[in-house]
Amino acid sequence: MSATTGSYGAWRAWLDDAAPKSQWQARLGEASRVVGKLAANPLAAIGLVIVAALALAALFAPWLAGGHSPTAQALGARLAAPSAEHWCGTDELGRDIYARIVFGARITLLIVALVAAIVAPIGLAVGMAAGYFGGLVDMALTRVIDIFLAFPRLILALAFAAALGPGIANAVIAISLTAWPPYARIARAETASIARSDFIAAAVLQGAPAARILVRHIAPLCVSSLIIRLTLDMAGIILTAAGLGFLGLGAQPPTPEWGAMVAAGRDMILDQWWVATIPGLAIFVVSLGFNLLGDGLRDAFDPRST
Amino acid sequence: MTDRPLLEVEGLDVTYPGRGGAVRAARGVSFALGRERLAIVGESGSGKSTTGRAILGLIPRPGVVRARRLAFDGINLGALSDAGWSRLRGRRLAMVMQDPKFALNPVLRVGAQIMQTYRLHWRTSRREAERRALEMLESVRIRDPETVFRLYPHQLSGGMGQRVMIAMMLVGEPDLLIADEPTSALDVTVQNQVLRVLDDLVAARGMGLIFITHNLTLVSSFCDRALVMYAGRVVEQCDARRLGEARHPYTQALIAAAPDLDHPRAVLRTVTRDPTWTT
């Protein structure tokens, strides 16, 4: 038993109670076990910290930006090296780079969240339908998935951005269109194997209609695979967004999007390295954080790991 | 006749470390085995398979095996090196497991596997090994050894796969065979065929046999002595044919809990677990 006393100990005991008194107590207990497994893994913990830092930076940007504005130009102080005044130096228009990184976290998080919110449900729905109903439905949907999978992500994103015009919203749509097929494939494979289980047969025997079985029995089991895939994909999504930004097709100036910042600094990379390198480092760290978190989640969700 | 026992086990403990405290899979298990048939009976979690594997040195890390004495034909098993184990396993000690699907190499033909085992322990020509393998297949009553020799494991039925495994394990002419639930995965009509094969081979070669099972009916008809295990401990040792006279309440309850075709009862006796059994 835990040696901690006081409210933490009581809270812990409530979560670990072997005889939960309510559905919520049971659910929170399970969730705390998953979180516990995650936190026990040092690399996953690092990933969690990085992702949390991203979220915090996005939320509290005005307070964390060290007093500087991300868009205020100061042409007299352009291309200043990192110093006590400007922690990461200034860019070609004299804007504080640190403040732009912090505010840029909002853009990154926004793009990533929007893509995830579009891609996961669509992939889940299409994949589940294909995997559960089989037959003609499966054939038709698989062909659709294959068609979208055939396109290279960045090129299709470029084409859409070029057709629809630059901007964050169009960048999100362009990325989502190429990012959803793998989720559908995962959901399809998982659904096909889950659908053969006895507990699904039991639900059918109780008279549950297909929609209910898909939403309440099968979807919850697919979700963990999708979440893991999503976190591992985040790095790719961030890089694609950065790529679009680099090509001028994503966020437009003066929005501090990290990819666009790297592009802006590429001519000066030898003399004023900080203009391109610092945003590049930010992209790298955040991608790494999501990867580590994804690996940790995979281990935490795996019922076989202790 | 009074040579030393084939196997001596004294105070065998197998422990697995765990988050909620150590799991003691076997505790203080002690018995001696001559050239006879000993059944180790128990339900799941009783420690019977653990005991069998500990004797063969097959307990995986992080499990820890400790014993006051664990000796096979005088050889101290606790102090064996890897090389020492290689010399014993297959040649003097062998194990037949429950499911041949998992114990036979799926990508090698059956005959090749038996030959491989044979040549591990004796330096002979391929021809000699092949002859020996065919001989073994015949000894396990496989009707058409040449055909079966060329089959892959997935082409074998359950009973045949089990007999092939017996052939493979006995080709080295071991002195002691540990059979871990060898017939549990088989249909009941096939079980008796496989048991017959085991019966004849064990008798003909004068081997010692440890038969691990949860099936009490098999114990009284197949074995000489029985060891009943519960929660890692040996709770009873007795003559296998006289299980009905068992004294320990767990054994009595276990016998009474199984439905009997010839003695119908309205309500089956259930086992009320007494905590004193595990002290």
Next chain:
Amino acid sequence: MTAPPAIAVERLWVTYTHEGRRIDAVRDVSFAVAPGETFGLVGESGSGKSTVLKAIAGLVAPTAGGVRLAGRGMTAKRDRAERRRLQYVFQDPYGSLHPRHTVDRALREPLEIHGFADRDAAILAALAGVGLESRHRFRYPHQLSGGQRQRVAIARALILSPGVLLLDEPTSSLDVSVQAEILNLLTRVRSERALTTIFVSHDLAVVAHLCERVAIMRLGEIVETLPVEALRASGAATPYGRELIAASRGYVRHDEPLASADVSER
């Protein structure tokens, strides 16, 4: 005019195609179960006994022949009202419960599907009826033992008060002592409700314990059907039936002819 049999299987055939080959899992099987009777289907692997049960439950569509419940012909497509009247207990207690649903949720599901009121009361009554306590109510399957999971599966099957209960080897994966508890539970439940039951198993002793009449199946066909008392007293009439009974009694150390060769291609 006598009531129609609760379950009537009429010339049932179930055929699968596997890798281009036709496999007849069930061949021309016919039998009837009277209301309130407990009927046993015994056979070894490949006998088709589980497939017959699945066809009766509507989990598998017959290739030919049919199934009647209380006189009405049934296909594999059934509506909610029809589903309510027949319930099923699966062999593997680890696979028949949804891993992410608590016991409460598993029992609530059929109640919600069929629009029951007073769900909490029904759930507590169902738990008590199978010998589980309220402390098990919000546990997940991985926090329960095999015997407890099977009790939950039985509670789930009975919560809608079906008239027919189909049991597919419900105790085969359980220890002997746990099996005894579950068999006693089934005996009690059967006498408390007017259930028509079909019990499938490979274990003749278990089937004889619970059933009144037994059909022995082999390779998709019914070899013989006989009352349990006849089984115990004089044994079976057919050679295979006798072989099965003898084998169930355990190994006998004397000379007996072995069965025919069993090399089989997959």
